[in-house]
Amino acid sequence: MKSLETKHTDMAHFEIERKFLIAMPDRGMLESFPGASRLDMTQTYLKCGEGDSRRVRKSSSGRSIIYTLTSKKHITNIRRIEDEKEISRSEYESLLSEADPDKRSIIKTRYRIPYEGNMLEIDIYSFWDDRATLEIELESEDARYVIPPWINVIKEVTEDPRYTNSSLAGMLAREKRTDIICFF
Numbered sequence: 001m002k003s004l005e006t007k008h009t010d011m012a013h014f015e016i017e018r019k020f021l022i023a024m025p026d027r028g029m030l031e032s033f034p035g036a037s038r039l040d041m042t043q044t045y046l047k048c049g050e051g052d053s054r055r056v057r058k059s060s061s062g063r064s065i066i067y068t069l070t071s072k073k074h075i076t077n078i079r080r081i082e083d084e085k086e087i088s089r090s091e092y093e094s095l096l097s098e099a100d101p102d103k104r105s106i107i108k109t110r111y112r113i114p115y116e117g118n119m120l121e122i123d124i125y126s127f128w129d130d131r132a133t134l135e136i137e138l139e140s141e142d143a144r145y146v147i148p149p150w151i152n153v154i155k156e157v158t159e160d161p162r163y164t165n166s167s168l169a170g171m172l173a174r175e176k177r178t179d180i181i182c183f184f
Contacts, residue, residue, distance in 0.1 A: 015072065015082040016141055019163060020123070020134040023152035030111040030122060043168050044105045044162065046098040053166045056087070056095045061161075067092035077159045078141050080155045103169035114145040127172065133163065 046054040107126040157163035
C-alpha cells in the first residue's frame, strides 16, 4: 500500500465524479490491490453561503498528516468547481473555529485504488457498518468508467444530494444515534 497520497492543486479546477452507495467491501481486499492507498480523514464543514461548501480536512497515513482547505461551488450534481490547498496545522486549528454548528465532522477511511484508467475512491464511514460510498473521478461528464465486479452497488447516488458529505454531516448533527442514517 502506498503512503499518504492526496490530490492538491492549489488552484481551482472542475471536479467531475460519479458516486455510488455500495455494500461494505472487505478492507483487507482493498488494501491488497496494487497501487492502493489508505487515508484516515476527519473533515469539518465550515460556515458558507448557500450552494457552496467549505471544509477543512485532516488526512493521515501512518506518521504523515496533511491538512487541507477546500471550497466547492455546485455547477451540476456531477460537476463542481473545486479549490483545494494544503494548509498548516495552525491554520487548520484556527479554521475549526468557523465550523458550521449545524453539521458534525465526518470521520472516514478512504481507499484510493487505480482501476481501468480511473481512480476509485471508496469511503468507509464511522457511522455505517453495512455500506460505504464509491466515487469515480472522471475527465468529463460523459467519460467511460468501469465498476469492478467485486463492488456490490446498491444504487447510484450522484444525483441525490442527501449523499454529499456535507449533507451527511448535517444529518449526523440532527440524529441522536449515528447508526440510523439510511435513505434506501
